[in-house]
Structures are given as C-alpha cells and as structure tokens.
Amino acid sequence: MPRQLSAKRRAGVVVERLAASYPGSAAELCALAHGDPFELLVATILSAQCTDARVNEVTPRLFAAYRGPAELAGADPAALEELIRSTGFFRAKAASLLGMSAALVERFACEVPQAIDDLVTLPGVGRKTANVVRSVAFGVPGLPVDTHVKRLSKRLGLTVHEDPEKIETDLCALVPKAEWGALSLRLILHGRAVCVARRPRCGECVLADVCPSASL
DNA sequence: ATCCCGAGGG
DNA sequence: CCCTCTGGAT
Structure with a gap:
C-alpha cells in the first residue's frame, strides 16, 4: 500500500481497517457508561480532560443520588462537587451540571434536545459534547473531535488544522455520513491503545503503511 | 490565550 | 517531575 495516497483514499483505508479492528456500532463502541441520553450527556460533560475510566467510577454513585434532570438541578452544589471531585475541574463541572439540568427543566421539558443548535446552548456543552450525544444516544450523524481524534487526524494527514471545528469539517468531507460517529469512537480507541500521545506504537499499528x- | 483541576503513567 | 486524559467558557 503506497504511502502517497490522496487524503480521500487514505481516509477510506482508515475507515476500513479501524472498522475491522474495532467492530460494532457507535453506541457499542462508546466507553462512557450511560443508560439514557441524559446520563450520557452528564458523563460526557464530566469526561473533559479526564479518562473515561475515571468518569465511569463516579457516575454510578452520581446517577443513584440524582435521578434525572429535575433532581440534579436541585442538588446541593457542595455535595455534587464532592461526588465528582476526582474527575478534575470539579467546580466548573458541577456548575455546568447544575446549569445544564436547570436548562433542561426550564426550556426543554426535562428532555435532552437532539438539535445541535439547542444542545450547545446548554451550560458546559460545546460542539464535541453535542456531537457525542447526537451520534451515540440518538444515532444522528455527528463526528465528535476530541484530543484523540485531533491527534490521529493530524498524524494520518487527514487535516492540517488545529481548530477542532475545522478538523470536523475536513473529516466529514472525507468520510460517508454513516461512518462519522463510529469513526470518531474508533479513532479514540486506537489513540488510546496504539497511536498514543507520547510514544506511538507504530510497529503494531494497522495503519502504519498509509x-x-x-516511524518504524 | 488563559483558566479550570484531579489522578495516573513514564 | 512533566505529560496526558473523549473541553468549555471567558
């Protein structure tokens, strides 16, 4: 396989091989534990600059203590902060969870909206989090660009940009809509297991030849 | 550009 | 010790 492929063809190879390495749907590939769209939204807000494993440690207690947006909106801020402390940025995340829950109660009848323009109006919800909820919980095409997707996209030559939104535009143009969500999750899994930030293990990477x- | 912030790996 | 982890708001 020639290394000088067009970005379009290289993207095709990436989609194909990662699908073989990490089979399953977007919902199945998502490592954040969740039972419904609201819980996924909470877990995704907590996942900022934090491993999913750590998020999955705190969410069971969190969802047992507060069931649904109405209960979370009424949580004691100090108690909430303590529950999520280990995920980092705990004051900001607690404020986001309280504000996001209140917004769902007040503006969205306690339901997580599907429209991206609605999702990003929620406190603590940016484009990445909105795309996670859409693609995983609702099965709507969306391509979340997180730290892993950004790093791998640049290394693979699928984008030259730094801005996550521009990277999203580039990737969406290179890949069929139906693949967006799963590709994002597979890049994350591959970034965690093989194409790690510090010393990528190119020797055992199924994408090394393209x-x-x-560096081999 | 900067701040928010804890925890584990190397 | 430094880097990284499914970012978002100012």
Missing part, C-alpha cells in the same frame, strides 16, 4: 507520520 500513515505519513509512521
């Missing part, structure tokens, strides 16, 4: 950054 990767402009591969």
Whole structure:
C-alpha cells in the first residue's frame, strides 16, 4: 500500500481497517457508561480532560443520588462537587451540571434536545459534547473531535488544522455520513491503545503503511 | 490565550 | 517531575 495516497483514499483505508479492528456500532463502541441520553450527556460533560475510566467510577454513585434532570438541578452544589471531585475541574463541572439540568427543566421539558443548535446552548456543552450525544444516544450523524481524534487526524494527514471545528469539517468531507460517529469512537480507541500521545506504537499499528507520520 | 483541576503513567 | 486524559467558557 503506497504511502502517497490522496487524503480521500487514505481516509477510506482508515475507515476500513479501524472498522475491522474495532467492530460494532457507535453506541457499542462508546466507553462512557450511560443508560439514557441524559446520563450520557452528564458523563460526557464530566469526561473533559479526564479518562473515561475515571468518569465511569463516579457516575454510578452520581446517577443513584440524582435521578434525572429535575433532581440534579436541585442538588446541593457542595455535595455534587464532592461526588465528582476526582474527575478534575470539579467546580466548573458541577456548575455546568447544575446549569445544564436547570436548562433542561426550564426550556426543554426535562428532555435532552437532539438539535445541535439547542444542545450547545446548554451550560458546559460545546460542539464535541453535542456531537457525542447526537451520534451515540440518538444515532444522528455527528463526528465528535476530541484530543484523540485531533491527534490521529493530524498524524494520518487527514487535516492540517488545529481548530477542532475545522478538523470536523475536513473529516466529514472525507468520510460517508454513516461512518462519522463510529469513526470518531474508533479513532479514540486506537489513540488510546496504539497511536498514543507520547510514544506511538507504530510497529503494531494497522495503519502504519498509509500513515505519513509512521516511524518504524 | 488563559483558566479550570484531579489522578495516573513514564 | 512533566505529560496526558473523549473541553468549555471567558
């Protein structure tokens, strides 16, 4: 396989091989534990600059203590902060969870909206989090760009940009809509297991022969 | 550009 | 010790 492929063809190879390495739907590939759209939204807000494993440690207690947006909106801020402390940024995240829950109660009849323009109006919800909820909980095409997707996209030569929104535009143009959500999750899984931030393990990477950054 | 912030790995 | 982890708001 030639290394000088067009970005379009290289993206095709990436989609194909990652699907073989990490089979399953977007919902099945998502590592954040959740029972419904609201819980996924909460877990995703907590996942900022934090491992999913740590998020999954706190969410069971969190969802047992506060069931649904109405209960979470009424949580004692100090108690909430203590529950989520280990995920980091705990004051800001607690404020986001309280504000997001209140907004669902007040503006969205206690339901998580599907429209991206609605989702991003919620406190603590940016484009990445909105895309996670859409693609995983609702099965709507969306391509979340997080730290892993950004790093792998640049290494694989699928984008030259730094801005996550521009990276999203580039990737969406290279890949069929139906693949967006699963591709994002697979890039995350691959970024965690093989194409790690510090010392990528190119020797055991199924994409090494088409990767402009591969060092063997 | 900067701040928010804890925890684990190397 | 430094880097990284499914970012968002100012």
